[in-house]
Amino acid sequence: MLVVILLLVLSCVVMSQSIIKTLPGYSGDLPFKLETGYVGVGELDSVQLFYYFIESEGSPKEDPLLLWLTGGPGCSSFTGLVYEIGPLNFNTEDFDGNFPTFILNPYSWTQIASIIFLDAPVGTGFSYANNWESYIVDDTISVAQTYEFLRKWLMNHPNFMSNALYVGGDSYSGIVVPIIVQEIYKGNEVGHKPFIRLKGYMIGNPVTNQHDDENSRVEYGHRMGLLSDELYETTKRNCHGEYVNVDPNNAQCLTDLENVTECFEKLNPPQILEPLCSLISPNSTIKWDRRLLEENPTDILLTPSQYPKLWCRNYNYVLSYIWANDDSVQRALHVREGTKKEWVRCNKSMSYTEDVFSSIDYHRNLTNTYYRALIYSGDHDMLVPYLNTHAWIKSLNLSIGDYWKPWFVDGQVAGYSMKYTHKGYHLTFATVKGGGHTAPEYRPKECFAMAYRWFAYYSL
Numbered sequence: 001m002l003v004v005i006l007l008l009v010l011s012c013v014v015m016s017q018s019i020i021k022t023l024p025g026y027s028g029d030l031p032f033k034l035e036t037g038y039v040g041v042g043e044l045d046s047v048q049l050f051y052y053f054i055e056s057e058g059s060p061k062e063d064p065l066l067l068w069l070t071g072g073p074g075c076s077s078f079t080g081l082v083y084e085i086g087p088l089n090f091n092t093e094d095f096d097g098n099f100p101t102f103i104l105n106p107y108s109w110t111q112i113a114s115i116i117f118l119d120a121p122v123g124t125g126f127s128y129a130n131n132w133e134s135y136i137v138d139d140t141i142s143v144a145q146t147y148e149f150l151r152k153w154l155m156n157h158p159n160f161m162s163n164a165l166y167v168g169g170d171s172y173s174g175i176v177v178p179i180i181v182q183e184i185y186k187g188n189e190v191g192h193k194p195f196i197r198l199k200g201y202m203i204g205n206p207v208t209n210q211h212d213d214e215n216s217r218v219e220y221g222h223r224m225g226l227l228s229d230e231l232y233e234t235t236k237r238n239c240h241g242e243y244v245n246v247d248p249n250n251a252q253c254l255t256d257l258e259n260v261t262e263c264f265e266k267l268n269p270p271q272i273l274e275p276l277c278s279l280i281s282p283n284s285t286i287k288w289d290r291r292l293l294e295e296n297p298t299d300i301l302l303t304p305s306q307y308p309k310l311w312c313r314n315y316n317y318v319l320s321y322i323w324a325n326d327d328s329v330q331r332a333l334h335v336r337e338g339t340k341k342e343w344v345r346c347n348k349s350m351s352y353t354e355d356v357f358s359s360i361d362y363h364r365n366l367t368n369t370y371y372r373a374l375i376y377s378g379d380h381d382m383l384v385p386y387l388n389t390h391a392w393i394k395s396l397n398l399s400i401g402d403y404w405k406p407w408f409v410d411g412q413v414a415g416y417s418m419k420y421t422h423k424g425y426h427l428t429f430a431t432v433k434g435g436g437h438t439a440p441e442y443r444p445k446e447c448f449a450m451a452y453r454w455f456a457y458y459s460l
Contacts, residue, residue, distance in 0.1 A: 015037060015038060015039045015040060015152060015153075015156055016037050016038050016334070016336075017035055017036070017037030017156070018035065018036055018037060018334040019033070019034070019035055020034040020035065020036055020332060020333065020334070021034075022332065023088075023102070023329070023332055023333075024099070024323070024326060024328045024329050024332055025099060025100055025101045025102050025323060025329075026088065026101070026102045027101075031057075031087075031104070032054055032055065032057050032087050032110060033054065033055040034052065034053070034054055035052075035053040035054075035055075036050070036051065036052050036053070036333050036334055037050070037051060037053075037334070038050055038051075038127075038336065039051065039149045039152050039153055039156075040152075041145040041148040041149050041152070042129075042134060042145055042148070043134075044130075046129055046130045046131055046134040047122045047127070047128075047129050047130075047134050047145055048122075048127060048128055048129070048130070048336075048339075049118060049119060049120055049122065049127045049145065049146075049149050050118075050119040050125055050126035050127045050128075050335070051077070051116055051117060051118045051119065051149075051153070052077065052078070052081055052086075052116075052117040053114070053115070053116050053117070054081075054086065054087060054110045054114065054115050054117070055110075055114050056110060056111070056112065056113055056114040057087070057108075057110050057111050058111055058112055060114055060159075060160075061159075061163075062163075063112060063113050063114060063163070063455075064112075064113045064114070064163060064164040064165065064166055064199070064455055065113065065114045065115075065116070065160050065163040065164070065165045065166070066109070066113045066114070066115045066116070066165075066166050066167075066168050067115075067116045067118060067146075067150060067165070067166070067167045067168065068080050068085070068115055068116065068117050068118065068168050068169055069118055069120060069146070069167075069168070069169035069173040069176065069177065070117075070169060070170070070171070070173065071169065071170055071171025071172035071173050071174075071207070072124070072171070072172050072346050072347070073121060073124075073139075073142070073172050073176075073350070073352050073354070074121070074123060074124050074346050074347035074348065074350045074352060075124065075171075075172075075345060075346040075347075076119050076124055076125030076126075076324075076343070076344075076345055076346070077117035077118050077119050077120075077124075077125060078117065078119075078125060078320060078324065078345075079320070079345055079346075079438075080117055080169075080170075080438075081117045082102075082320065083316070083317075083320075083438070083441050084170075084438055084440040084441050084444075085108065085109040085110075085115070085440050085447075085448075085451075086105065086108055086109075086110065086115070086117065087104060087105055087108040087110050088102045088103070088104065088105060089102065089103050089104075089105045090102060090103075090316060090319040090320070090323075091103045092316050092319065095319060099322065099323070099326070100319040100322055100323045105444065107440075107444040107445050107447070107448035108448075109440075109448060109451050111448075112451065112452050112455055112456075113166075113451075113455060114160065114163070116153065118146065118149065120142060120145065120146050120149070121137045121141070121142040121145065121146075121350070121352065122134060122135060122137055122145070123135055123137070123347050123350040123351075123352075124347055124350075125343065126330075126333070126335050126339070126343065128336075128339045128341075135350070135351050136351045137350070137351065137352050137353070138352065138353035138354070138355040139175055139176055139179070139353075139354060139355050139356040140355055140356070142176055142352075143176050143179045143180050143183060144183070146176070146180055147180055147183045147184065147187065150180075150184070150196070151187075151192065151193075151194065151196070154194050154196065155193075155194055161194055161195075161197070162197065163197065164197055164199040165184075165196055165197055165198045165199060166198075166199060166200055166201060166202060166455075167180055167181055167184070167198070167201045167202075168201060168202040168203060169203055169204075169206075170203060170204035170205055170206065170437075170438050170439075171204075171205060171206070171207060171383075171384070171437060171438065172207045173203055173206065173207075174203045174205075174206020174207040174208050174359060174384075175206075175207055175208070175354070175356050175359045176356075176359075177201055177203050177206070177359075178201065178203075178359045178362035178363050178366060179356065179359065179362050181198065181200075181201045181362075181366060181371065182362050182365055182366060184196050184198045185198065185366070185369055185371075198371065199371065199372060200371040200372030200373055200374070201366075201371065201372075201373055201374075202373070202374040202375075202376070202451075202454070203374075203375055203376075204375075204376050204377070204378070204438065204439050204440070205376075205377050205378055205381050205383070205384045205386075205389070205437050205438065205439065206359075206375065206384065206389065207384055208358065208359050208360055208363075208384075208388070208389065208392050209357065209358040209359075209360060209388075209392065210354075210357070211244055211245070211357075212358075212388050212391070212392070213383075213384045213385070213388050214243075214244050215241075215242065215243050215244050215388075216385045216387045216388035216391070217243075217264075217382055217385060218232070218235060218236070218243050218260060219232075219236075219385075219387055220382060220385035220386075220387050221260070221263065221264060221382070223387070224272065224380075224382075226263055226264065226267070226272070227260060227263055231256065231259055231260065231263070234252075234256055235253070235256035235257065235259075235260055238250065238252040238253045238256050239253040239256065239257065240253075243257060243260075264382075267382065269381075269382045269383045269437075270381060270382075270383055270436045270437035270438075271313070271378070271380050271381065271435075271436030271437065271442060272380050272381075272382050273380055273434070274312075274313055274436070275311075275312055277312035277313075277314055277315065313441075317345055320345055321343070321344070321345065324343040325342060325343050360392050360395065360396075363392075363396060364396055366425065367396055367398060367422045367425045367427075368422070368423075368425070369424070369425055370423075370424035370425065371425060371426075372425075372426045372427075372428075372454075373425075373426070373427040373428070374427075374428050374430065374450075374451075374454050375389060375393060375427065375428070375429050375430070376415075376429070376430040376431070376432055376439060376447075376450065377389050377390075377429075377430070377431050377432065377435070377439070378431075378432045378434070378435025378436045378437060378438070378439035378442055378443070379415070379431040379432060379433060379434070379435060380434060380435060380436055380442075381435070381436050381437040381439075383437050384437065386431050389429070390418075390429060393420065393427065393429050396420070396422075396427075398420035398421060398422045398425075398427060399420065399421050399422060400418065400419070400420060400421075401418075401419035401420060401421045401426070402417070402418060402419040402459075403418060404416055404417070404418050405417065405418075407430065407450070407459075407460035409445060409446045409449045413433060414432065414433055414443070414446040414449065414450070415430055415431040415432045415433045415435075415446065415450075415460075416430070416431045416433075417429060417430040417431070417460045428454065428460065430450060430460055432446055432447060432450070433446070435447070
């Protein structure tokens with residue numbers, strides 16, 4: 001009976017999928033199984049969400065399935081695939097301003113999991129809508145559409161229905177991931193088909209409460225030696241610990257914050273140890289995105305022959321613009337004819353409303369389940385400092401399983417971790433030493449070890 005129901009549902013599902021054996025920029029056949037496609041969601045399937053699916057290079061039948069969402073909102077999951085946890089990296093060392101090439105990532109998480117990299121919400125990456133009204137999205141709509149995507153994708157990939165599922169992401173995904181997890185839990189409880197074997201979720205440097213994340217930057221700056229004791233103490237006293245919504249009549253606080261800004265303004269917020277560089281675009285028609293950087297430098301428009309040596313991390317993002325906007329690439333990925341557009345890594349022009357101001361209550365709800373959670377923070381990120389992430393975790397009032405202690409890779413300290421429990425719920429908080437805002441991008445080896453151990457139920 002279940003098979004009949006699933007077949008009836010599938011007959012109404014609008015989707016497409018293609019197996020990709022070769023990609024421009026990679027010599028020879030791909031040494032992993034890549035599938036791309038669209039799944040229709042929303043009313044009359046008016047929204048078409050694009051995805052990249054890479055089957056586990058280990059044991060696809062036994063390894064977990066991970067749904068990965070990149071932040072923004074509006075940043076393509078291709079960012080996660082090629083700069084963070086996927087099997088391909090751009091060859092930045094040999095890039096000469098012409099067509100980018102790929103090298104294999106020895107620390108790809110696809111060695112231990114099958115991963116769906118989803119371009120969500122609509123307007124992200126190659127996802128599109130059939131009418132302009134469907135481009136108007138908020139957190140609540142995005143969550144519902146992602147949940148619908150997952151159900152339809154699983155029904156069209158029945159071989160993965162029995163795999164353990166995790167939902168993951170970083171940055172702004174910290175808002176939507178716990179809500180998606182709650183929706184899956186509720187759907188399973190009321191009998192939505194298919195039953196999803198959700199085991200937990202993982203998020204890195206997650207936005208949780210944007211006010212508190214931003215407010216914690218002053219204390220973080222002091223702890224990292226960016227502010228003097230005197231400036232920190234007087235700012236804390238005069239501003240009463242509130243650095244975001246400041247009383248415009250509080251002259252002492254405003255003066256202190258001007259001094260704080262002077263100490264911070266030439267830093268690179270996603271990774272304070274790395275240089276703050278001017279942002280570039282590959283040609284005069286493609287403007288650089290700043291959503292993840294939260295900066296506003298002047299664009300430098302360069303021709304390929306003028307490219308500097310890629311010594312600055314954000315120059316590396318230019319390669320994704322060149323690659324993804326190439327016609328041969330879009331044909332290879334089976335991007336639908338008629339929907340092609342200028343691909344941007346992060347879409348700043350989306351009609352997106354952030355209607356969930358804090359995801360902490362969703363995390364609190366999930367503590368009453370039997371799920372597992374991994375919350376990790378690159379400890380040199382000043383956009384979402386680890387301090388506030390750890391603070392809201394502590395506010396959940398969970399029992400402590402393991403106290404703060406180092407975890408190691410190759411005998412060296414890779415970060416620090418704590419474990420928390422509540423009945424059947426388990427949460428691991430981990431810092432990644434030297435990591436930035438998207439920790440696997442900065443510390444790929446350490447983050448691979450972290451994910452490998454956590455998926456396998458080992459201690460970090």
